[in-house]
Amino acid sequence: MSHASFARSVAVLLAAAWFPLYAGAQPAHPPVHTGRAPAGMVSIPGGYYRPFYITKGIDSVKIEPFFMDVRAVTNKEFLNFVTANPQWSRSRVPASLAERGYLRQWKSDFVIGGVALENAPVVNVSWFAAHAYAAWVHKRLPTIAEWEYAALAPLRWAATPSRRSGTIDGEAKRELILAWYARPNGPLAPAGTVNENAYGVRDLFGEVWEWTQDFNSVIIPADPRGEANPSSTCGAGAIGTIDPGDYATFMRFAMRNSLLAAYTVDNLGFRCVAEDRN
Amino acid sequence: MMSRSKPLAAFLLPLFCITSFIACGKKSGELPALTGATREAVLTEPPMVPARVNEDGPQKVVVHLEVREVVKPLTNGATYTYWTFGGCVPGKFIRVTEGDEVEFHLSNPSSSKMPHSIDLHAVSGPGGGAEASFTAPGHTSVFSFRATTPGIYVYHCAAAPVPMHIANGMYGLIFVESRSNPLPPVDHEYYIMQSEIYTTGHYGDTGLQEFSFDKGLAEQPTYVVFNGSVGSTLGPTALKAKVGETVRLFVGDAGPNLASNFHIIGQIFDNVYEEGGTNVNHDVSTTEIPVGGATIVEFKIRAPGTYHIVDHAIFRAFNQGAVADIVATGPEDSTVYSHQQRYENYQ
Numbered sequence: 184m185s186h187a188s189f190a191r192s193v194a195v196l197l198a199a200a201w202f203p204l205y206a207g208a209q210p211a212h213p214p215v216h217t218g219r220a221p222a223g224m225v226s227i228p229g230g231y232y233r234p235f236y237i238t239k240g241i242d243s244v245k246i247e248p249f250f251m252d253v254r255a256v257t258n259k260e261f262l263n264f265v266t267a268n269p270q271w272s273r274s275r276v277p278a279s280l281a282e283r284g285y286l287r288q289w290k291s292d293f294v295i296g297g298v299a300l301e302n303a304p305v306v307n308v309s310w311f312a313a314h315a316y317a318a319w320v321h322k323r324l325p326t327i328a329e330w331e332y333a334a335l336a337p338l339r340w341a342a343t344p345s346r347r348s349g350t351i352d353g354e355a356k357r358e359l360i361l362a363w364y365a366r367p368n369g370p371l372a373p374a375g376t377v378n379e380n381a382y383g384v385r386d387l388f389g390e391v392w393e394w395t396q397d398f399n400s401v402i403i404p405a406d407p408r409g410e411a412n413p414s415s416t417c418g419a420g421a422i423g424t425i426d427p428g429d430y431a432t433f434m435r436f437a438m439r440n441s442l443l444a445a446y447t448v449d450n451l452g453f454r455c456v457a458e459d460r461n
Numbered sequence: 462m463m464s465r466s467k468p469l470a471a472f473l474l475p476l477f478c479i480t481s482f483i484a485c486g487k488k489s490g491e492l493p494a495l496t497g498a499t500r501e502a503v504l505t506e507p508p509m510v511p512a513r514v515n516e517d518g519p520q521k522v523v524v525h526l527e528v529r530e531v532v533k534p535l536t537n538g539a540t541y542t543y544w545t546f547g548g549c550v551p552g553k554f555i556r557v558t559e560g561d562e563v564e565f566h567l568s569n570p571s572s573s574k575m576p577h578s579i580d581l582h583a584v585s586g587p588g589g590g591a592e593a594s595f596t597a598p599g600h601t602s603v604f605s606f607r608a609t610t611p612g613i614y615v616y617h618c619a620a621a622p623v624p625m626h627i628a629n630g631m632y633g634l635i636f637v638e639s640r641s642n643p644l645p646p647v648d649h650e651y652y653i654m655q656s657e658i659y660t661t662g663h664y665g666d667t668g669l670q671e672f673s674f675d676k677g678l679a680e681q682p683t684y685v686v687f688n689g690s691v692g693s694t695l696g697p698t699a700l701k702a703k704v705g706e707t708v709r710l711f712v713g714d715a716g717p718n719l720a721s722n723f724h725i726i727g728q729i730f731d732n733v734y735e736e737g738g739t740n741v742n743h744d745v746s747t748t749e750i751p752v753g754g755a756t757i758v759e760f761k762i763r764a765p766g767t768y769h770i771v772d773h774a775i776f777r778a779f780n781q782g783a784v785a786d787i788v789a790t791g792p793e794d795s796t797v798y799s800h801q802q803r804y805e806n807y808q
Contacts, residue, residue: 284571284599358661362671365542365629367530368574406578406591406619430674433622434575441576441597441620448598449571 252454254375255304281309310444322455504553519560536691538667543630550689551654552633571599582614591619611639613737632715648706657682685777694785704791716752
């Protein structure tokens with residue numbers, strides 16, 4: 184074993200110990216599509232998504248192929264945007280576009296204040312700010328349908344010294360996600376290091392909530408025990424979903440439902456998507 | 462002029478009174494005018510209950526309650542991520558008087574992961590406040606309601622998925638005391654709630670325990686507890702009383718699944734305010750409390766010693782944690798209870 188390969192093995196082991204759900208080494212399985220995606224993005228093949236909340240007459244939504252950011256947007260990347268667009272700096276952003284807590288984890292308008300923070304997902308950004316950032320990088324925010332569709336993929340379980348690599352799906356995946364949602368906020372891991380899925384998308388679970396383009400489009404009541412949707416065929420809220428046992432998905436919809444576009448929240452960030460025009 | 466207007470006034474005044482009386486009876490008979498005074502509600506952590514407030518009349522009562530997601534002990538060596546109203550399980554006790562206008566401020570700190578809300582069973586209105594109080598992390602909701610109906614009521618979070626929010630500890634009691642017929646004075650008032658905890662691990666497993674959806678759906682709890690954890694009210698934290706004193710317990714059942722067969726070993730309840738309503742039963746040993754319901758029990762301590770509060774579905778007490786204690790001190794009275802007098806061979 185050469186020095187280089189030994190060092191690499193050690194690095195992999197350390198990474199595996201540090202991020203037990205993603206070893207940071209070779210993916211357990213190659214992504215479905217890789218060739219055409221722009222840097223930092225992966226291809227999500229088209230297909231059909233069955234909306235979580237049942238709407239009369241809509242059994243599934245067609246998803247066109249798209250590219251999705253591998254990881255959540257970082258503070259460092261967002262600083263580039265703010266530097267180029269100083270109207271989006273903390274002291275200049277109008278209250279109508281971002282609440283008082285906007286980027287409050289930063290030291291000042293143009294100073295993040297810490298390397299670890301630079302590489303962590305940006306949070307405390309309003310939907311307006313996330314939307315503006317996406318436009319600036321010639322991308323857009325994912326729709327709920329796109330986000331949830333990409334999130335349906337099984338998670339990859341990277342190899343560790345004691346077990347082979349594999350995937351986590353079904354109940355096990357659900358439990359893993361639920362366990363994260365059930366824990367209080369902790370310090371954020373560097374973006375791109377958590378829970379890679381079969382498409383090669385990381386951080387969808389286990390890092391931060393993420394804005395979606397149409398976060399406020401689903402007409403669900405703030406009181407989930409009521410009617411899920413005025414146009415739904417079923418009465419009670421939970422009955423109006425495709426799977427009342429999917430608590431993790433309930434939580435994401437509840438979170439989206441609690442937001443307004445100017446809100447800034449400590450554990451709410453975003454990622455971008457782009458059209459796959461090929 | 463004066464003499465001519467008098468008969469008219471004499472005619473109009475009774476008419477005015479009658480119409481206003483009818484209007485009162487129709488529209489606001491249950492809602493007497495507020496005195497104009499405002500007070501901040503004193504909230505207490507279990508097992509304590511706020512003292513009764515002597516008001517001149519219905520007031521505006523401001524309640525500030527903060528949601529907190531905290532990791533706390535579940536049993537020896539095990540912890541659980543509790544979602545709480547005020548940092549404790551059950552949530553802080555709220556006490557108001559019939560007719561008060563409650564201005565409720567529900568705050569969800571930015572450190573929270575989840576949106577939360579509150580449905581108070583004391584509210585007359587759709588959702589019990591749930592929709593009005595649905596709050597994202599880092600925000601506060603304010604809504605008001607009139608405490609129209611006396612009683613002891615459960616409150617709980619109603620954000621999706623509701624069963625998990627309740628299972629994780631988001632419940633408490635609000636007492637709306639009758640203005641015309643307040644409860645008689647007692648020596649001690651305490652606050653207890655029974656609930657179940659569903660974990661992926663077994664009873665007694667150590668470390669941070671995680672919520673089990675499967676066990677919750679199957680209604681097979683890992684733990685059944687009083688006041689949120691195994692042993693919350695045992696030993697140094699047991700309830701205290703002296704011989705000859707009267708005790709009132711405000712007892713709620715948060716579920717999420719199991720009704721309580723509420724019993725105190727070695728006690729007979731002098732009064733049970735059944736389901737928190739106006740029906741008062743006497744000389745009861747075990748009373749059932751439905752999930753989402755609450756009751757008030759009163760009794761007198763007649764002999765010193767330790768009294769175990771249990772759910773008399775007894776596996777829950779013996780194997781799942783549903784025990785709390787009252788430690789009573791004072792002189793023995795052998796005419797009330799003798800202890801063992803003889804122990805003999807029997808063949």
